[in-house]
Amino acid sequence: MKSIMFSFGDSATEASQDQARAEILGMPGVRNVGRISPEANKPALRRMWYAEVDDESADAIVRRLRSKSEIQSADFPALRRLV
16 A cells, blocks of 8 residues: 645635545545645645555556646655655
8 A cells, every 4th residue: 555645736625625535535546535634724734635545556546636637746755755
């Protein structure tokens, strides 16, 4: 299993983030999706999410997330630290 971190753009509403969560949960290979800081008060922190996915589906899911207009970034956490 791999983890993916992704964040929504500034214009993403709470409702649109919740709708996207439901769509992402429906993708093959996705096991769990949630906010990184669900109790955060700062909007920027509330727009940061993670997904736990099967190893064999991970690359395809990252590509799919990156193609969504409301998602600003999507990466594997280990790769984010190297950049």
